Amino acid sequence: MTLDLTADAVTLTRQLVDIESVSRNEQAIADAIEQALRGLPHLTVTRRGHTIVARTDLGRAERVVIAGHIDTVPLNDNLPSRLEDGILHGLGSCDMKSGDAVLLRLAATLPEPNRDLTFILYEAEEIEDEFNGLRLLSESDPDLMAADFAILMEPSGAAVEAGCQGTMRVDVRTTGERAHAARSWNGVNAIHGAHEVLARLNAFEPRKPVIDGLEYREGLNAVFIHGGVAGNVLPDECVVVVNHRFAPDRSEAAAEQFLRDFFEGFEVTVTDSAPAALPGLGLPAAKEFVDAVGGPVKPKFGWTDVARFSALGVPAVNFGPGDPMLAHKQEEHVPVEHIERCERQLRDWLGGSA
Amino acid sequence: MTLDLTADAVTLTRQLVDIESVSRNEQAIADAIEQALRGLPHLTVTRRGHTIVARTDLGRAERVVIAGHIDTVPLNDNLPSRLEDGILHGLGSCDMKSGDAVLLRLAATLPEPNRDLTFILYEAEEIEDEFNGLRLLSESDPDLMAADFAILMEPSGAAVEAGCQGTMRVDVRTTGERAHAARSWNGVNAIHGAHEVLARLNAFEPRKPVIDGLEYREGLNAVFIHGGVAGNVLPDECVVVVNHRFAPDRSEAAAEQFLRDFFEGFEVTVTDSAPAALPGLGLPAAKEFVDAVGGPVKPKFGWTDVARFSALGVPAVNFGPGDPMLAHKQEEHVPVEHIERCERQLRDWLGGSA
Numbered sequence: 077m078t079l080d081l082t083a084d085a086v087t088l089t090r091q092l093v094d095i096e097s098v099s100r101n102e103q104a105i106a107d108a109i110e111q112a113l114r115g116l117p118h119l120t121v122t123r124r125g126h127t128i129v130a131r132t133d134l135g136r137a138e139r140v141v142i143a144g145h146i147d148t149v150p151l152n153d154n155l156p157s158r159l160e161d162g163i164l165h166g167l168g169s170c171d172m173k174s175g176d177a178v179l180l181r182l183a184a185t186l187p188e189p190n191r192d193l194t195f196i197l198y199e200a201e202e203i204e205d206e207f208n209g210l211r212l213l214s215e216s217d218p219d220l221m222a223a224d225f226a227i228l229m230e231p232s233g234a235a236v237e238a239g240c241q242g243t244m245r246v247d248v249r250t251t252g253e254r255a256h257a258a259r260s261w262n263g264v265n266a267i268h269g270a271h272e273v274l275a276r277l278n279a280f281e282p283r284k285p286v287i288d289g290l291e292y293r294e295g296l297n298a299v300f301i302h303g304g305v306a307g308n309v310l311p312d313e314c315v316v317v318v319n320h321r322f323a324p325d326r327s328e329a330a331a332e333q334f335l336r337d338f339f340e341g342f343e344v345t346v347t348d349s350a351p352a353a354l355p356g357l358g359l360p361a362a363k364e365f366v367d368a369v370g371g372p373v374k375p376k377f378g379w380t381d382v383a384r385f386s387a388l389g390v391p392a393v394n395f396g397p398g399d400p401m402l403a404h405k406q407e408e409h410v411p412v413e414h415i416e417r418c419e420r421q422l423r424d425w426l427g428g429s430a
Numbered sequence: 431m432t433l434d435l436t437a438d439a440v441t442l443t444r445q446l447v448d449i450e451s452v453s454r455n456e457q458a459i460a461d462a463i464e465q466a467l468r469g470l471p472h473l474t475v476t477r478r479g480h481t482i483v484a485r486t487d488l489g490r491a492e493r494v495v496i497a498g499h500i501d502t503v504p505l506n507d508n509l510p511s512r513l514e515d516g517i518l519h520g521l522g523s524c525d526m527k528s529g530d531a532v533l534l535r536l537a538a539t540l541p542e543p544n545r546d547l548t549f550i551l552y553e554a555e556e557i558e559d560e561f562n563g564l565r566l567l568s569e570s571d572p573d574l575m576a577a578d579f580a581i582l583m584e585p586s587g588a589a590v591e592a593g594c595q596g597t598m599r600v601d602v603r604t605t606g607e608r609a610h611a612a613r614s615w616n617g618v619n620a621i622h623g624a625h626e627v628l629a630r631l632n633a634f635e636p637r638k639p640v641i642d643g644l645e646y647r648e649g650l651n652a653v654f655i656h657g658g659v660a661g662n663v664l665p666d667e668c669v670v671v672v673n674h675r676f677a678p679d680r681s682e683a684a685a686e687q688f689l690r691d692f693f694e695g696f697e698v699t700v701t702d703s704a705p706a707a708l709p710g711l712g713l714p715a716a717k718e719f720v721d722a723v724g725g726p727v728k729p730k731f732g733w734t735d736v737a738r739f740s741a742l743g744v745p746a747v748n749f750g751p752g753d754p755m756l757a758h759k760q761e762e763h764v765p766v767e768h769i770e771r772c773e774r775q776l777r778d779w780l781g782g783s784a
Contacts, residue, residue, distance in 0.1 A: 241612060245661060256758045257673045258595060258732030260649040267652035267670070271628030278622040295614040298621035300658030301668060306503055306556070307599060307653050307702070308673060309758050314655060316621070319611045319662060348661070378612035404610065 077104055079112040081184035085415050086164065088177040092146075093157040093166040099147040099203040102126040106146065109197050112180070118187040119195075122220065126199035127209035129220050130183055132192050138361065139192040141226040141390070142422070143210065143381070144176040145201030152406040162412045170398030170408040175229025178397065178419045182426065190427030194223060201381065205350065210381045214388065225361035226385040227422075230376075231398030234414040236366055237376040238393050240383055241292060241321045242352030244331050245299075248273050248316045249343040255310045263310035267303045270314045273342060274298065277318070280338075285323045288355040290375035292323035296338070317347075321377065324352035350379050353386035355393075362391045368425040369395070395422075431458055433466040435538035439531045439769050440518060446500075446527040447511040447520040453501040453557040456480040460500060463551050466534070472541040473549075476574065480553035481563035483574050484537055486546050492715075493546040495580040495744070496776070497564065497735065498530040499555030506760040519763040524752030528764045529583025532751065532773045536780065544781030548577060555735065559702055564735045568742065579715035580739040581776075584732070585752030588768040588775075590720050591730040592747055594737055595646055595675045596706030598685050599653075602627050602670045603697040609664045617664035621657045624668045627696060628652065631672070634692075639677045642709040644729035646677035650692070671701075675731065678706035704733055707740040716745045722779045723749065732757070749776075 079091055097105040106126035113121050119130040126146070148168035157166035164174070176197060183195045198209030205211060214221055230237075250270045255263025282294040296318065303314030318339075322331040328349050336344050356362050357373065366373055376382070376394050385392035397414030423429055433445055451459040460480035467475050473484040480500070502522035511520035518528070530551060537549045552563030559565060568575055584591075604624045609617025636648040650672065657668030672693075676685040682703050690698050710716055711727065720727055730736070730748050739746035751768030 243612070243662075254759060256732060256754070257649060257651050257653060258597070258675050259755055260651050260675075261647070262755050265631075265651050267655050268628055268632040270655075271625055271632045274622055274625030274628060277619075278625045293615070295611060297611050297614050297619050297664055298657075299611060299661050299663065299665065301621050301624075302656050302658075303652075304654030304656075304671065306758070307558070307671070308556070308597070309503065309653060310651055311653065317658065317661070321612050321614075378610065401610075401613070401616070 077108045079108045081112050081180055085177045085181045085419050086412050088180060089164055089169065089174045089415060090157045090159065092173040092176055093168050094155070096151065096155060097147050098150050099200050102147050102199045106199065109146065113183060116184060119183060124213055124216055125209060127213055128197045130195040132189060134188065134192055136190065136192040139194060139223045141194045141196060141221065141223040141385070142179050142182065142229065143196040143198065143226065144172050144179050144229040145199070145209065146176060146197050147200055147202050149202050149404050154406050163409050164412060165409040167408065169410045170231050171403035172230055172396055172398065174398055174410040174415045175231065175396035178415060178422065179229055181419055182422055186423070186426055186428045194220065210384050214384055218388065221388060223390050225365060226382070226390050226392035228380055228382050228392060228394050229396035230380050230394045231396050231400045231403055232376070232394045233399055234397050234417050235371050236369055236373045236393050236395050238288065238290060238355035238357055238373050239324045240353045240376040240378065240380045241294070241323055242326065242328060242331060243350050243379040244320045244322065244328065244335065244346060245348035246318050246335050247345045247347055248318055248339050249345070250314045252310065252312045254305060254312045257308045257310060260310055265310045266314040267311050270316060273316050273339065276338065283323060285325050287323065287325055288357040290355055290373065292375045293377060294323055295321035322352060324354045326352065351383050351387065353383040353392065356391040359391040362393060365393065365425065369421050431462045433462045435466050435534055439535045439773050440766050442531040442534060443518055443523065443528045443769060444511045444513065446530055447522050448509070450505065450509060451501050452504050453554050456501050456553045460553065463500065467537060470538060473537060478567055478570055479563060481567055482551045484549045486543060488542065488546055490544065490546040493548060493577045495548045495550060495575065495577040496533050496536065496583065497550040497552065497580065498526050498533050498583040499553070499563070500530060500551050501554055501556050503556050503758045508760050508762070516766045517763050518766060521762065524585050524762040524764045525757035526584055526750055526752065528752055528769045529585065529750035532769060532776065533583055535773055536776055540777070540780055540782045548574065559704060564738050568738055572742065575742060577744050579719060580744050580746035582734055582736050582746060582748050583750035584734045584748045585750050585754045585757055586730070586748045587753055588751050588771050589725050590723055590727045590747050590749050592642070592644060592711055592727050593678050593709035594707045594730040594732065594734045595648070595677055596680065596682060596685060597704050597733040598674045598676065598682065598689065598700060599702035600672050600689050601699045601701055602672055602693050603699070604668045606664065606666045608659060608666045611662045611664060614664055619664045620668040621665050624670055627670050627693065630692065637677060639679050641678055642711050644709055646729050647731060648677055649675035675733070676706060678708045680706065705737055705741070707737040710740070710745050713745040716747060719747065719779065723775050
């Protein structure tokens, strides 16, 4: 498969969508992207696994990273792409191959941008953290991620979504004592013991802290529950898997402490954690970008890889075509207008229309 | 594997315990039992699946069924067997391979009992009713179960336990609406919605009706709970599997109505049901056996297959070695003295010591 970087961003989005690239199956799309980028003499291309990095090296005063992941969630009878009434439908159209297409168009058509650019197209964002291409790159080649500012092209309604909330997963465990269900007075039912865990979750009122003028909104949800030994046995264990989304004014340690306090009296084990990212809108590079793009800035509720840039000291925002509410839905789609607007605004900011 | 029916009942219990036979894995133990029984010329042996029937046919005035199941609940780090200070430990030692061993010893050593005997060793008692060997036998070969009286060798502390409580399993379901966990206000969490189900279960107070002088005691327990779609998605369904034990003064219909009232406001689906059996201590055959064995008669809390005999019009009692409180517990065990006493009392009653 080949990509035609001379095509417009909408056509390019369709080309990308039609190369199926569910996480762990990115070989074909990564090969096509690498081949297309290697044909551009103004870029230096590096590949690590199925992650591609392409850089200008013009000695500009500032360097900006523009990044997008190339994998999608599993197929759900939503390929190939379909363009209808100005809306492009299909797996990955929203999350986030339209963003990738804008990125690739900029890479192909801005040989002399006013800032040095690092384009990163990376693998395995939709699955376990251990496979994430941006995470692997930050470990193997942190210098390739160095920049003054980063733009992650996650769907954000073609507006700037700043920062991101952190996410932590814990197991909340109740224990009991097995007994035959016919003589239950000899045992202690661990599932019954979980009633208080669920009651507290049900009564949870989220914090909504305002940071840099943006109102975040936390979340606390049971995402799994399991318990049970046999159909006639009192269960001696019940586990509620809880996902906490915490605002950027809290560290992972503070979030963990909150959870331990919230579930006081129960055994709590952290199984997964990723820090929030502060919006950082006061930082000069971020401020300049926001001013150039204009429009309202919104808080990012979901966790995104902007947190990885924040951790490296690089201010980063989400800015990409597509409604984030549609991500991971069967009917995901993206308005053509979003794709065109994102490309135009980035091009203007990078001096491409001068 | 082979069984040595010339060994004493305690040794035979150990042999049976050491043949792992968790429900649906009864092939090996059934083969060993069939082979051993086919070696006895005074018995006619029939096999259906992993259920073995062996009968005398001496033209006696009365026929008695002696029955036991050969499966166990799941392994819980409690094999192989261990004999210590007159106590035999191990999975199935109490429920109910010691009873099976007594049964097999009587089969091997009573070629001319004073009543005709039908020995039934059956599969899959510890799991869903549809697999139960005695149930299958009652459908395929009801004539093989015909008798004047039946003794089920379920653990009953080597005393007579009369009647049995009924058992019903229901799914109690809560529903919600999926949403990304980072924007949970767009969904409804079905696991949180189950808090009230668990709270009601936790507050349940059992009825304790007295029937034929015996005090029964009901039970209501969550035996499984499950819900969850993905680690970052609000679940749209949660199912609590509830097991209800009801006293013999209630029909299955009355028990179902109780459950529907108890869980009012939630979707309730009956998935499994078995009627209780009234103690029936006034029936002549039951009375005669109870008088011969002596000692106090107790109510049976657990559902047992005596209810199947009751349904066929055959009076039946539970009488077997082992404390029923230990059934399904990791540390289940049986006193050697129980095994020996049960064997002796049955042998006396069947004229074996005459």
